Amino acid sequence: EEQYKNAEQKARELEKAKEELERTAVEIELASRYKSEFLANMSHELRTPLNSLLILAQILADNKERNLTPRQVEFAATIHKSGHNLLHLINDILDLSKIESGKMDILISKVSISEIVSFTEQNIQPLAAQKGLHFTISMGPGLPENIETDQQRVQQIITNLLSNACKFTTRGSVSLDISLVPSEFGARIAFAVRDTGIGIPSAKQQIVFDAFQQADGTTSRKYGGTGLGLSISRELANLLGGFIQVESEEGRGSTFTLFLPLEQERIAHPEVLALQE
Ligand code: ADP
Numbered sequence: 001e002e003q004y005k006n007a008e009q010k011a012r013e014l015e016k017a018k019e020e021l022e023r024t025a026v027e028i029e030l031a032s033r034y035k036s037e038f039l040a041n042m043s044h045e046l047r048t049p050l051n052s053l054l055i056l057a058q059i060l061a062d063n064k065e066r067n068l069t070p071r072q073v074e075f076a077a078t079i080h081k082s083g084h085n086l087l088h089l090i091n092d093i094l095d096l097s098k099i100e101s102g103k104m105d106i107l108i109s110k111v112s113i114s115e116i117v118s119f120t121e122q123n124i125q126p127l128a129a130q131k132g133l134h135f136t137i138s139m140g141p142g143l144p145e146n147i148e149t150d151q152q153r154v155q156q157i158i159t160n161l162l163s164n165a166c167k168f169t170t171r172g173s174v175s176l177d178i179s180l181v182p183s184e185f186g187a188r189i190a191f192a193v194r195d196t197g198i199g200i201p202s203a204k205q206q207i208v209f210d211a212f213q214q215a216d217g218t219t220s221r222k223y224g225g226t227g228l229g230l231s232i233s234r235e236l237a238n239l240l241g242g243f244i245q246v247e248s249e250e251g252r253g254s255t256f257t258l259f260l261p262l263e264q265e266r267i268a269h270p271e272v273l274a275l276q277e
Pocket residue numbers: 164165166168195197198199200208209213214215216219224225226227228229230231254
């Protein structure tokens with residue numbers, strides 16, 4: 001009798017604990033959604049005034065009317081640069097919160113590889129030239145003309161990897177090598193971004209993909225940046241059915257490779273599927 005009562009009591013306690021856990025899970029889920037929605041709304045509201053601030057600071061920095069002192073022009077240029085960094089941060093936070101709340105739009109279409117190449121060339125060439133880096137793009141044999149993916153997102157990932165490559169390289173070269181890679185799950189396309197820059201110690205090679213993480217705490221002051229670019233890139237690659245790999249040697253350089261499927265598998269990526277239909 002006693003034992004039976006005890007067991008019943010235990011069962012009731014367990015049931016209660018289970019209910020409590022379920023309630024907490026729902027609360028956490030809700031809080032996380034509110035956080036993402038709040039960030040998305042805030043980011044949007046912050047961008048509008050910041051954009052006008054940027055335009056006006058640029059006008060002042062241009063000093064077309066030649067009525068500002070060199071010091072005033074310098075201040076205006078600093079306001080513009082800081083504003084620009086802030087906008088970059090806000091855009092990154094907005095992207096990340098969209099991804100976290102499952103609201104990142106993915107638009108799949110047939111995307112021409114040569115279009116990706118010319119976009120990249122136009123965007124990165126000036127950046128590399130500014131730093132005196134040799135920049136090349138090469139295309140391997142057997143590449144298809146088109147792949148099924150989201151053009152804007154692929155360009156965002158590649159631009160991000162290449163701007164990092166330029167940022168963390170002071171001498172030598174930066175390159176984008178596009179090739180076809182066979183795998184047991186069908187061929188993939190690989191966009192390999194190589195640099196001859198500072199490299200990343202092996203212990204840090206995975207954490208750089210986490211939000212707000214930089215390989216070296218002191219580099220943020222030296223190189224600037226938010227530490228969000230790689231985590232956004234990794235999430236975007238996932239949404240496109242792909243992934244990013246890193247190989248790096250300290251002091252010698254890094255290679256970040258984006259692997260993408262040639263076609264979107266309908267079952268493997270429900271988010272993509274939903275948007276296609
Ligand atoms: P950010 O560049 O804004 O700091 P990222 O998420 O793009 O943020 O990169 C995170 C960190 O990874 C960088 O701060 C840097 O320490 C390291 N990193 C990324 N790309 C490279 C690279 N090509 N060479 C060396 N370090 C890199």
